Amino acid sequence: MKTVPCARPGCADQIFIPDHPGPGRPRKWCSDACRRRAFEERRAAEAGAIAVRVVMVEPALDDHVAAVLSSPAACRRVLRQIGDWSAAGKLLDAKWSSVADELARLRRPEAPRPPDRLR
DSSP states (O other), X not given: OEEEEOSSTTOOOEEEEOSSOOSSOOOOSSSHHHHHHHHHHHHHHHTTSSOOOOOOOOOOHHHHHHHHXXXXXXXXXXXXXXXXXXXXXXXXXXXXXXHHHHHHHHHSOOOOOOOOOOO
């Protein structure tokens, strides 16, 4: 079963789509109330009563990085994918050179640190 967003702008609900849908049109609205509200919004916008503007906000890259770093499973998936790309030679492309350099730095054995001295 997969999910898709509701067709009404501003609605954050998801519609569950079965793997094997039955006959008929696929669902577009999360509920009858949402369908009616979308109709009213379209009708009001056509009459000039309200202006409808949908603004898609892409989360900042730092938000994505923080989300991945907060999850060991996500970190493992990213590291595994980068390792697979490296093994397949996909990191040889110029746009991935900085990633390949960082991966090589991580693979180098770390120099032993001198023991802390007590004064």
